[in-house]
Amino acid sequence: MSIALHRNARMLAARALLIVLLAGFLAIHPRGVSTGVLTAWSNQGVALAFVAVGQTIVVLSRGIDLSIGAIMALTNCTASVLVQGSPAEVAFGVAAVILCGAACGAANGLIVVKARIQPIVATLATGAVFSGLALLVQPTPGGSVDETLSDLLTGDIAGVPASLLLLAGLVGLVWGPVRAARLGRGMLAVGSAEGAAYMSGLPIDRAKIAAYVLAGVFAAFGGLFLGFQTLSGDPAIGGSYTLNSVAAVVLGGTSLMGGAGSVAGTIAGALILRTIGSLMFFAGVNPMAQPLLEGAVLLAAVALGAIRLLKIRNRLEMFR
Amino acid sequence: MNARSSPFARALVRDGPTRALVLVLAALLLVGGAVYNQFFSPTYLLQQLQSGAFLGIVAIGAMIVILTGHIDLSVPWTLSAAATFSTAFTALAGGAPWGEFGVLVGLAIGAGIGLVNGIGVAYLRIPSMIWTLAVNIVVLGICVFYAGLYASGSRPSAMMSVLGGGRSFGVIPNALLVWLVLSGGVVLLMRRTLMGRYLYAVGTREGAAYLSGIETRRVIAGAFVISGLCSATAGMLLAGYANQAYQNMGDPYLLPGIAAVVLGGTSILGGRGSYAGTVAGVLLITLITSMLSVMQIAEAYKQIAYGAVILAMVGYYSRRSATPG
Numbered sequence: 021m022s023i024a025l026h027r028n029a030r031m032l033a034a035r036a037l038l039i040v041l042l043a044g045f046l047a048i049h050p051r052g053v054s055t056g057v058l059t060a061w062s063n064q065g066v067a068l069a070f071v072a073v074g075q076t077i078v079v080l081s082r083g084i085d086l087s088i089g090a091i092m093a094l095t096n097c098t099a100s101v102l103v104q105g106s107p108a109e110v111a112f113g114v115a116a117v118i119l120c121g122a123a124c125g126a127a128n129g130l131i132v133v134k135a136r137i138q139p140i141v142a143t144l145a146t147g148a149v150f151s152g153l154a155l156l157v158q159p160t161p162g163g164s165v166d167e168t169l170s171d172l173l174t175g176d177i178a179g180v181p182a183s184l185l186l187l188a189g190l191v192g193l194v195w196g197p198v199r200a201a202r203l204g205r206g207m208l209a210v211g212s213a214e215g216a217a218y219m220s221g222l223p224i225d226r227a228k229i230a231a232y233v234l235a236g237v238f239a240a241f242g243g244l245f246l247g248f249q250t251l252s253g254d255p256a257i258g259g260s261y262t263l264n265s266v267a268a269v270v271l272g273g274t275s276l277m278g279g280a281g282s283v284a285g286t287i288a289g290a291l292i293l294r295t296i297g298s299l300m301f302f303a304g305v306n307p308m309a310q311p312l313l314e315g316a317v318l319l320a321a322v323a324l325g326a327i328r329l330l331k332i333r334n335r336l337e338m339f340r
Numbered sequence: 341m342n343a344r345s346s347p348f349a350r351a352l353v354r355d356g357p358t359r360a361l362v363l364v365l366a367a368l369l370l371v372g373g374a375v376y377n378q379f380f381s382p383t384y385l386l387q388q389l390q391s392g393a394f395l396g397i398v399a400i401g402a403m404i405v406i407l408t409g410h411i412d413l414s415v416p417w418t419l420s421a422a423a424t425f426s427t428a429f430t431a432l433a434g435g436a437p438w439g440e441f442g443v444l445v446g447l448a449i450g451a452g453i454g455l456v457n458g459i460g461v462a463y464l465r466i467p468s469m470i471w472t473l474a475v476n477i478v479v480l481g482i483c484v485f486y487a488g489l490y491a492s493g494s495r496p497s498a499m500m501s502v503l504g505g506g507r508s509f510g511v512i513p514n515a516l517l518v519w520l521v522l523s524g525g526v527v528l529l530m531r532r533t534l535m536g537r538y539l540y541a542v543g544t545r546e547g548a549a550y551l552s553g554i555e556t557r558r559v560i561a562g563a564f565v566i567s568g569l570c571s572a573t574a575g576m577l578l579a580g581y582a583n584q585a586y587q588n589m590g591d592p593y594l595l596p597g598i599a600a601v602v603l604g605g606t607s608i609l610g611g612r613g614s615y616a617g618t619v620a621g622v623l624l625i626t627l628i629t630s631m632l633s634v635m636q637i638a639e640a641y642k643q644i645a646y647g648a649v650i651l652a653m654v655g656y657y658s659r660r661s662a663t664p665g
Contacts, residue, residue, distance in 0.1 A: 084469075135655045138608045140411075140469075144595060145650035152643030159640070263473055276467045308488025312481025319474040326464035338465055339547040339556075 030273025031285035033324075038288045041295040048302050055176050062181035063174050065294035067092075067246040069187055069287045071261050072268035074238030076286040077195065079269050081231040082211040082278025083132060083139040087147030088239045089262030091124045093255050094154040095243030100163025100253025103244070110166045118240045124150055125236020129229030147258070154255040161254040170248040183245065187287065190241055195283055198234065207231050212279025268293055271321050293318075357605025357657050361620040364653070365627065372631055382511070390513035392626035394574045394581070396619065397519055398597040400526050401570030403618045404563045406601050409543040409610025410461055410468035412567045415597060417479040418453045419590030422446035422572035423579040424483055424494065431493025442497045446576045447569060453479060454568020458561025472564075483587070494585040496576070504580025515577050522573070527615055539563060543610025599646075600625050603653050624649075 045061065046053050071092050078085045095117050102113030124146070131142045173182050198204040206227030209217035217224050242261070247253060266276075272289030274281025296317055300310050332338055372379040398415060405412045426446030433439030453475065460471040486492075496504065506514045530536035538559045541549040550556045574593065579585040604621035606613025628649060632642045 131651065131655075135651075136658045137651070137654050141602050141608050141650070141654055144598065145647040145654070148595075148643045148647030148650070152640045152645075152647070155638075155640035155643065266470060266473065270470050276470060306488070309481075309485050312478065312485045315474065315477035315479075315481040319478050322466055322470050322474050323460070323464060325466050329465060336547055336550070339550065 028273075028282075028285075031282050031288070034272050034285050034288040034292065038292050038295065041292060041299060045295055045299045045302065048299070050302070055179050055181075059174070059176045059181040059183070061295070061298060062184045063249055064298065065291040066183040066187050067242045067249065068261065068264055068268065068294060069290040070190075070238050070242035070245060072265040072272075072286045072290040073191055073195065073283050074235035074242070075265040076269050076272070076274050076281060076283050077207065077231050077238070078139075078235045079274055079276060080211045080278060080281055081207040081228055082214070083228065083231060084266070084276075085125075085128060085143050085232065085235045086140060086262055087124070087128060087143040087150055088235055088265055089258035089260070090147040090150035090154065091121055091236050091239035092243040092246070092261050093258040094124065094150045094157065095121045095240040096246050096257065097154045097158035097163070097243075097253035097255050099244050099247035100158055100165055103165050103169070103247060105166075110169060113166075114244065117244055118237060121236040121238075121240025121243065122233050123236070125233040125239070126229065128236070129232030132232065133225050133228050147262070151255065151258055154258070158253040158255050161252055161256070163253045165247040165251045165253075167251065170251060173245070173248050186245070191283060191287070194237065195234065198230070199283075203227055203230055208279055210278070264290075264293055267318055267322075270325075271318075356617075356660075357603075357653075358614060358617040358620055360653070360656060361603065361605070361617065361624055365620060365624055368624070368627055368631065372627075372634075376634060386511065386513060386516075388626055388630050389516045390581075391630075392622055393513065393515035393519040394578050395593060395596055395600060395626060396622040397522055397570050397574040397577070398593045399600040399618050399622050400522055400615075401567030402597040403601045403604075403606055403613065403615065404526070404539060404570075405468075405567045406598070406606055406608060407539045407543045407610055407613055408560050408563045409546070410560065410563070411598070411608075412457060412472050412564060412571075413469060413594065414453060414457055414472040414476040414479065415567070415571045415594045416588075416590030417476050417483065418450055418568055418571040419575035419578070419593060420585070420587065421453070421479050421483050421575075422449050423575035423585035423589060424486070425449055426500070426576050427494045427496055427579055427585045428490075428492035430497040430500075431495060440497050440499050443499055443576060446572050450568040450570075450572025450575075451565050452568070453571075454565035455561065457568065458564035461564065462557040462560035487587070494579075496580040496583060496585070500576050500580030501583065502580070504577035505583070515581065518573070518577060522570070523615070523619065530615060535559065535562065540611055543612075545611075596625050599650055603650060605657060 046057065049057050051057050071088055075085055075088055098120050099113065099117045102116050103110055104113065128143055128146050131137055131146065132139050135142070173186055175182050177185060203223070203226065206217065206222040206224060207230065209220070209222050210224045210227050214224060246257070268289035269281070269286050270276065270289070271292055272281065272285030272287070274286060296314055297310070300313060305313065329338065378384055398419070402412060402415070423446065426442040429445045430439040430442035457472050457475055460466050460475070461468045503514050503518055508514055508517060530539070538549065538554050541552070541554060542556045542559050546556050571590070575590065578589055600621035601613070601618050602608055602621070603624060604613065604617030604619070606617060628645065629642070632645060
């Protein structure tokens, strides 16, 4: 019990913080606790949560995907062109958008594994390529997305926000089986000790490539959901989502050194980031002071990582 | 190879990233010259160096930090904050001579942000990628908050205008001269001082450097302070060049700065890299950007070309270092 508590301390802290923030948000919201308020809150956070889940999978395997926001922008723009028309066309469009995200992720994975370029440099470069492609698909914010599907996914089902169900469902359906399989264990093993994973005969190359592909797929979910939310595509959204996804991963307790962390923590982290914004809006904080407060909260949360220094007995452990 | 020959000449001859980059640069210049007759005119080339100087100064700081195995993502708002507050100070003076001290305010802000970065990364041991990112957001917040409270002037002081946008003898951009002076300084730092050696030692293996008696935390913090000073200098020069400080002025410098360093053959893991390579990287990025503009290529294709060049060059380096011999 105490081991489980110790290992999940950061993740549990993230959940506790989220519950406190959400309670505060609902308490000061002029309309109080209602399905509408909860649905709006959830819709605001889910796109970032999808992208951050993708980032977590890559970070767990000791990589980083700085192109994830660009993939999201590209898939968002693709969605604004393809996800419309007859139901068959919409279904085809959704599949095409997800495939597009997977292809971007596969390109990242192959470049990192086969060309042996450091993930941070490789994804920086592919990110530029993907944003260029997004601009080709949709030079300015615009396009349109099927409204029936949008209403369905951004509304509520029996009082529960549909977007939350969608998030839980897709994470469970896509990441769940992978996590339980050899491939998923390979990802975590590569993240915690690549040499040992290699010696144990785990498929490390395949695990790394698969992690980037999954990141691309989740970025595509994020891009699609943003499309349903805004009913359009915007090629310029990438940058902020990349940075916020890394922030959500860290807030959720996943180590940037790989091998330890959880997708559930990241989802809490992403929702925390979005809740802080809404909380300040309804608390009547001067809008000009909002970025400063958001930054200060993020800085404080990140600085909590320094607590581990107190436990260090041998100073050499510091350098790992 | 004569060990006494100048470092730059040796870097040119030695097989490696810098030579590959210089060859690509030469090829680009030849292609550009063949297609456009204006290409080799001094006016055009000096104009490129003028805009390349800002990136070059940012890249100095980026390289020093990357050599230690870290990364500074706070460049955009360090640059903007230095420009914003130095010009605001100048406006406060209302034309009095003490307005020129705005430059010192800008440098102090750069050094201060660098110190905060350094304390978080070196002493609190928080991964630089996330700490400098958070610091960047906080500085952004401070700038936005300040802009909301006070409507301050954003005109540069006389010195910033002269150094950023002026030209010596009517031809040579002063920003280029500033870049040259700072380049001389950083080459001296890296080749002639203990700090320079320590940067490489810390980047190669911090634990070993620590056991050899190097105060590694101070070295890392120092690297971030240098980076902050470089960003601040670039920001004030840019304000002088554009004749104003503006929001988001630093955004176009973060990724190109890192790209220039990496294109120049510096390892993103730290411990390896040469300044000559970084200069070549800055020139390559500046030249590609300007050639694509001359050819009136759409922004979309520019981004794609930009990413493709980084992938091709870095992929080429890693192939070379992977093959034995």
